[in-house]
Amino acid sequence: MSSTFHVGQREYFPGIGAIPFEGRESDNPLAFKVYDAQRQIGGRSMAEHLRFAVAYWHSFCGTGQDPFGPGTRMYPWDQGSSALARAEAKADAAFEFITKLGVPYYCFHDVDLAPDADDIGQYRDNLAHMVTVAGRLQQQTGVKLLWGTANLFSHPRYMNGAATNPDFAVVARAAVQVRAALDATVALGGQNYVFWGGREGYACLLNTDMKREQAHLARFLAAARDYGRSIGFTGTFLIEPKPMEPMHHQYDFDSATVVGFLRAHGLDGDFKLNIEANHATLSGHSFAHDLQVAADAGLLGSIDANRGNPQNGWDTDQFPTDLYDTVGAMLVVLRSGGFGHGGLNFDAKVRRESTDPQDLFMAHIGGMDAFARGLEVAHALIERSPLEGWRAERYASFDSGAGAAFARGELGLEALCEHALVAGEPTVRSGRQEAYENLLNQYLLR
Ligand code: XUL
Numbered sequence: 436m437s438s439t440f441h442v443g444q445r446e447y448f449p450g451i452g453a454i455p456f457e458g459r460e461s462d463n464p465l466a467f468k469v470y471d472a473q474r475q476i477g478g479r480s481m482a483e484h485l486r487f488a489v490a491y492w493h494s495f496c497g498t499g500q501d502p503f504g505p506g507t508r509m510y511p512w513d514q515g516s517s518a519l520a521r522a523e524a525k526a527d528a529a530f531e532f533i534t535k536l537g538v539p540y541y542c543f544h545d546v547d548l549a550p551d552a553d554d555i556g557q558y559r560d561n562l563a564h565m566v567t568v569a570g571r572l573q574q575q576t577g578v579k580l581l582w583g584t585a586n587l588f589s590h591p592r593y594m595n596g597a598a599t600n601p602d603f604a605v606v607a608r609a610a611v612q613v614r615a616a617l618d619a620t621v622a623l624g625g626q627n628y629v630f631w632g633g634r635e636g637y638a639c640l641l642n643t644d645m646k647r648e649q650a651h652l653a654r655f656l657a658a659a660r661d662y663g664r665s666i667g668f669t670g671t672f673l674i675e676p677k678p679m680e681p682m683h684h685q686y687d688f689d690s691a692t693v694v695g696f697l698r699a700h701g702l703d704g705d706f707k708l709n710i711e712a713n714h715a716t717l718s719g720h721s722f723a724h725d726l727q728v729a730a731d732a733g734l735l736g737s738i739d740a741n742r743g744n745p746q747n748g749w750d751t752d753q754f755p756t757d758l759y760d761t762v763g764a765m766l767v768v769l770r771s772g773g774f775g776h777g778g779l780n781f782d783a784k785v786r787r788e789s790t791d792p793q794d795l796f797m798a799h800i801g802g803m804d805a806f807a808r809g810l811e812v813a814h815a816l817i818e819r820s821p822l823e824g825w826r827a828e829r830y831a832s833f834d835s836g837a838g839a840a841f842a843r844g845e846l847g848l849e850a851l852c853e854h855a856l857v858a859g860e861p862t863v864r865s866g867r868q869e870a871y872e873n874l875l876n877q878y879l880l881r
Pocket residue numbers: 544584629631675677711739750782
């Protein structure tokens with residue numbers, strides 16, 4: 436493997452070259468076993484189906500700090516004397532990593548890419564400078580921006596919310612970041628723009644006017660939408676649901692809540708959903724459930740791929756490895772026609788105890804292989820197995836006759852009763868859950 440592959444002055448991951456596809460017999464930890472970017476599945480390459488993205492924040496900013504201790508990883512790109520020099524080195528490292536991994540997209544928050552500053556002019560200058568740097572690196576490497584966003588949750592000014600803050604001055608200050616992050620996203624050709632309402636919620640209902648805060652959130656999103664469209668953003672705005680953490684309750688609780696909110700405020704023409712696996716499980720749903728709710732509303736936009744820990748339920752942001760989860764997710768994605776503008780962003784971090792540079796590669800390789808296998812199995816289940824036929828057959832009584840008339844809204848309660856009188860006691864029909872689960876395993880093992 437080549438070890439001289441870098442985008443800037445310096446190589447940040449020496450000894451690791453482009454990650455090859457070696458197939459299932461390979462034991463090389465730095466090779467793909469399933470993900471073969473150009474392999475065709477149902478008329479599209481794996482790369483086109485999966486549209487992977489690397490998350491700038493976890494992979495190049497997070498050093499492993501947790502509430503009980505500081506970071507455990509010292510990044511070579513984080514050693515320079517000025518904040519801007521460190522940001523430039525970080526960008527070189529990020530694009531080297533993404534290129535070696537062979538991932539087509541990345542995602543960032545404004546203050547992952549550029550140093551934050553309380554002074555608005557300084558903040559804008561920093562971001563504008565780093566947009567120029569990132570633009571040059573995108574050109575050089577061919578890596579593209581899946582989405583940009585603004586971090587409206589870390590700075591202390593946002594402790595009571597950003598768009599939903601009870602203080603208008605904070606709402607206006609949040610607009611500075613959203614405007615700048617939209618400018619950056621458009622300048623870098625970003626295909627989506629994300630809102631994760633990290634502190635858009637409440638810690639205590641006693642001091643909170645929930646109705647007013649949610650109305651302000653809708654106004655803020657509409658203003659951002661109008662500004663984005665005015666500067667030529669043609670991509671999708673995405674809301675990322677999460678029920679709690681950091682707040683006690685967050686307004687974008689889950690897919691169903693966000694679908695209702697978008698429709699209630701007339702935002703569903705411009706906004707879709709970015710579903711994160713670990714946020715879905717935090718809200719008491721499965722990952723596939725929240726994807727299905729979004730897809731059924733025609734609002735499935737993109738995915739933040741990760742997993743939680745089933746023992747504790749927190750947002751642990753682990754890399755996805757569970758094949759049942761990836762098959763379940765890809766079934767929803769394929770049935771709804773694919774990602775469109777969206778993709779699979781690894782909103783995941785290596786463990787605090789994982790301190791070698793190659794751990795970051797292995798984490799992404801594992802996640803990409805897990806989703807590539809999910810894609811293969813979901814595609815085979817849909818195209819070659821009896822799954823779709825079995826499911827359709829369960830509902831066959833609505834395909835014709837009185838059942839179809841009911842589904843069209845043509846039968847009232849009295850007509851339904853007439854039908855029941857004539858038809859007599861319904862036959863007991865098994866749901867056959869075990870057969871469906873065995874079918875999935877059978878295809879997983881093939
Ligand atoms: C936090 C989270 C964020 C969003 C972007 O739980 O998922 O990283 O994806 O702000």
